[in-house]
Amino acid sequence: MIFIIFFIAAILVVTAAIHLNQCGDVISKKTSLSGAAVGTFLIAGATSLPELTTSITAVYIDNPDIAVGNMLGSNVFNLLILAVVDLFYRKQRLFQRINQHANLPSAWISLTFLVIISLSLLVPESLQLFNIGIEMYMIVILYIISMKFIASDYEDDHDAPLTKDIPLSSAITGFLIAVGVVFISGSILSLAGDQMAEVTGMNSSFIGSFLIAASTSLPELVSVLAAFKLANYNMAVGSIIGSNLYNLNLLVFTDVLYQKGAILNSIQDTHFYLALLGITMTLFLIYTLIRPNKIDRLGHYLMPSVFIITLYFVTSYMIFFL
Numbered sequence: 001m002i003f004i005i006f007f008i009a010a011i012l013v014v015t016a017a018i019h020l021n022q023c024g025d026v027i028s029k030k031t032s033l034s035g036a037a038v039g040t041f042l043i044a045g046a047t048s049l050p051e052l053t054t055s056i057t058a059v060y061i062d063n064p065d066i067a068v069g070n071m072l073g074s075n076v077f078n079l080l081i082l083a084v085v086d087l088f089y090r091k092q093r094l095f096q097r098i099n100q101h102a103n104l105p106s107a108w109i110s111l112t113f114l115v116i117i118s119l120s121l122l123v124p125e126s127l128q129l130f131n132i133g134i135e136m137y138m139i140v141i142l143y144i145i146s147m148k149f150i151a152s153d154y155e156d157d158h159d160a161p162l163t164k165d166i167p168l169s170s171a172i173t174g175f176l177i178a179v180g181v182v183f184i185s186g187s188i189l190s191l192a193g194d195q196m197a198e199v200t201g202m203n204s205s206f207i208g209s210f211l212i213a214a215s216t217s218l219p220e221l222v223s224v225l226a227a228f229k230l231a232n233y234n235m236a237v238g239s240i241i242g243s244n245l246y247n248l249n250l251l252v253f254t255d256v257l258y259q260k261g262a263i264l265n266s267i268q269d270t271h272f273y274l275a276l277l278g279i280t281m282t283l284f285l286i287y288t289l290i291r292p293n294k295i296d297r298l299g300h301y302l303m304p305s306v307f308i309i310t311l312y313f314v315t316s317y318m319i320f321f322l
Contacts, residue, residue: 002199003196006189006192010218012184013189016219017178017218017226020175020179020182020219020223022230023166024227026168030171048243048250049183050182050183050186050218051071051246053186054212055068055250056254057191057194058070058254059258059263062260064263064266065267067263068271070209072117072209072213072247072274072278073210074216076277077214077217077220078217078220078240079240079282079308080281080312082094082240082308085224085228087306087309092228095288096295096301098236099234103241103289106241107241107282107285108286109142109143109146110245111286113139113143113248114275114278116139117248117264119135121264121271135264136255136262139249139251193212193216206319209274209319210319220239223236224236277311281308284304284307287304288304
């Protein structure tokens with residue numbers, strides 16, 4: 001029965017995520033918002049809801065490894081999604097079709113957050129204030145300061161045809177309904193994945209970092225594919241980078257809810273390797289955003305994406321045995 005529930009929830013998430021992108025595409029083209037802005041804020045926030053409910057549940061059942069692993073694991077899985085899509089649709093050359101400067105600030109900020117978390121994991125007992133790690137305060141302050149750099153006013157992809165031409169009010173209503181469906185079905189998907197993981201007998205760190213993280217990242221996968229189909233490439237990249245920013249800020253929220261001290265002090269050491277993987281993959285993403293667009297050979301263009309995919313599976317193998 002748990003497998004059937006998981007499958008039904010997955011179908012609902014996929015359907016809602018497709019509708020989410022269609023409405024987001026209308027909003028981006030019928031308002032002054034750019035595709036990158038819609039992806040970074042609207043879609044990324046909606047598709048991060050399953051991660052939020054999963055981590056809240058993990059805190060409630062006193063399993064901080066799942067709470068933290070879900071967030072960090074979803075981030076690296078999101079970057080894997082971009083790399084796989086780029087490899088699969090290699091002829092379109094995704095990263096040569098986007099407004100690089102619109103997504104670059106979010107990528108740098110995400111990298112900064114991961115560095116802060118990694119340094120905190122290196123310290124056996126990090127400093128805390130009111131049972132919250134000091135690193136969480138740093139992330140919140142930096143996020144607030146960086147908002148003006150993240151908010152984009154670029155006018156990109158507005159001339160591309162709408163796949164679903166509906167009134168703006170209907171798009172906003174549809175977007176909100178899809179958010180609700182993603183929240184409910186994504187939560188069921190996460191809980192079902194957790195139960196399936198318990199049956200396998202694997203440890204919480206690996207389950208949270210990879211199995212549940214992959215499950216809760218399903219909306220991001222569909223969002224990227226749907227945005228790619230709409231030829232709204234900035235929204236595709238922006239939704240992934242924005243979702244990673246949301247996940248790291250939601251990690252702050254889980255630390256607030258965790259009443260036994262700083263949550264990073266209560267997890268297994270293997271999470272440091274996961275955070276390090278996130279840093280390395282984000283650096284490769286930043287490289288693709290700042291390198292020149294004039295790359296003739298397809299092999300040279302795909303090299304960063306191939307490295308990201310390879311790093312993910314090699315590190316997953318190492319963490320599984322650790």
